Amino acid sequence: MDFDLTQEQTALRDMIRAFVEKEVRPHARAWDEEGKFPFEAVAKLGELGLMGAMVPEEYGGSGMDTVGYAIAVEEIAKGDGSLALTVASHNSLCTAHILAFGSEALRRKYLPGLASGRMLGAWALTEPGSGSDSLNMRTKAEWKGGCWIINGSKMFITQGNVGGVYVVLAVSDREKGRDGVTAFLVEAGTKGLSTGKKLNKLGMRSSDTAELVFEDLEIKPGNVIGEVNSGFRDTMRNLAGGRISIAALSAGIGLGAMAEAIAYSKERRQFGQPISSFQAIQWMLADMATELEAAELLTLRAAYLKDAGRPYVQEAAIAKLFASEAAMRATIKAVQIHGGYGYIQEYPVERYMRDAKLCEIGEGTSEVQRLIIARRLIRGN
Ligand SMILES: Cc1cc2nc3c(=O)[nH]c(=O)nc-3n(C[C@H](O)[C@H](O)[C@H](O)COP(=O)(O)OP(=O)(O)OC[C@H]3O[C@@H](n4cnc5c(N)ncnc54)[C@H](O)[C@@H]3O)c2cc1C
Incomplete structure (x- = not known):
């Protein structure tokens, strides 16, 4: 067992760390306050190869493995959770779905733009009436006139408002229930697609979140991703990978705080002494670090495990559950250590705390992760 990062992974981590210190950390508070999507920083992440992190080089990506990608998301989250969420959802949800299940024609057409960061990707499963119970979705696709x-x-x-490509x-x-859902690739600007107003959130405020509405949206058969009716199974596989990125995002937020x-x-x-000399403070720090x-x-x-091609669904759910809840506990402690100053926006810890909360909700709530983990323990699958 080797716990050391490779030279390549260490270089990647150091490069992103330097970028975050210079280009992200100084602006994170303003982006949060204004709820402003940081297009410039995202474009720079594209130049660094982080918007196509796991996309093979032949499609214009960086061809990183999942370990390298997780290191990258964690480093970005140490400076700004919102920006890390943009990177994670773009890479792990939209881009990964097209890469894993899309036809060669779709890959060739869309992956280079996504990987460069010139085009942002969104992935649309949740509906107003169905979140955890995602199979109960109402959005329907009918085959009419070809x-x-x-x-x-x-x-x-x-990326609801800023996306160029949506997986729907x-x-x-x-x-057919779980064998009756299909994934479609929808380009922004297609007639019949409209986006609602940007949602005003507790945290992750500079990440863009919106409602999408489809009214007689016409999609050509070539824009089906994967097989017709295989969308839900593909989605469950895609989400397992996504959970690794939310776990990395959580660890990064916690470590930043x-x-x-x-x-x-x-x-x-x-x-008359630094508060770090008090044992109560030291114990909080020790618990956070552990x-x-x-x-x-x-x-x-x-x-x-994902990189090794071995089963990882259970391990991804465990990582996401533990890391998101650990980040929540750590950020609450960070606010406590700052006393009253932790409660005001001049200090970044309140932002870390607000951002951490999303990690216990998005890509399957903590309760859903416990269901996944327990089901596998009991059924053995
Ligand atoms: C900022 C943000 C970004 C997001 N980005 C995306 C995105 O890009 N794409 C996308 O498709 N979705 C996205 N989501 C949606 C997210 O995945 C859902 O919010 C999440 O899955 C929970 O669904 P819900 O909000 O409908 O809550 P509900 O499913 O209504 O859950 C409400 C509560 O009930 C609990 N609960 C539900 N079912 C059970 C059960 N069987 N057992 C025990 N407890 C249960 C939940 O854990 C939760 O505590 C995003 C959400 C947020 C807030």
Whole structure:
């Protein structure tokens, strides 16, 4: 067993760390306050190869493995959770779905633009009435006159307003349940697709989240991703990979908050001494470090298994569950260590705390992760 990063992975981590210090951390607070999507930073991440992290080079990507990608998402999240969410959803949800299941023609047409970051990807499963119970979706696709006609709506879609390409899940055969859902590739600007207003969120405020509405949206058969009616099975596989990125994002947010808390505890003096000399503060820091290290290791293990072509669904759910809850606990402690200053926006820890909350909700809530994990323990599959 080797816990060391390779030279390549260390170089990647250091490169992103330097980028985040220079181009992300100084702006994260303003982006959050204004709820402003950071197009420029995303374009720079594209130049660094991080918008096509796991896309093979032949389609214009960086061809990273999942371990390298997880390291990248964690490093970005240390500086800004919202930007890491943009990267994670673009890479792991939209782009990964097209790469894994799309036809060669779709891959050739869309992956280079997505991988460069010139085109942003969104992935639309959740609806106003169906989140955890995603199979209960109402959006339907009907085959009429040689085309698919899509009607319905989607909720909480990351890159909903800024996306150039959407992967949309719709019911194509209601009788068939999980074998009756199809994934469609929809280009922004297609007649029949409209986006609702940007949602005003608690955290992850500079990541773009919107509602999508489909009214007689016409999709050519060539834009079906994977087989007709295989969309739900493909989605479940895609989400398992996505959970590794949310676990990495969680670990990064927690570690970012911990670094702030350590620095503050050394500066802030009460009763004539730095608060870091109080055992109560030290214990909080020790608990944060312990849990976040476990979160990081669980994340890298799931990534390693995926890269090795071994089963990883259970490990990804465990990593996502633990890392997101560890990040929540760590960010709450970071606010506590800052006292009243933790509660105001001049200090970044309140933002880390708000951002961490999303990780317990998105790509399957903590309750859903527990269901996945327990089901596999009991049924053995
Ligand atoms: C900022 C943000 C970005 C998002 N981005 C995307 C995106 O890009 N694409 C996309 O498709 N979706 C996206 N989502 C949606 C997200 O995946 C859902 O919000 C999530 O799956 C939960 O669904 P819901 O909000 O409908 O909650 P519900 O499913 O209604 O859950 C409400 C509560 O009930 C609990 N619950 C539900 N079922 C069970 C059960 N069987 N057992 C125990 N407890 C249960 C849940 O855990 C939760 O606590 C995003 C959400 C947010 C907030």
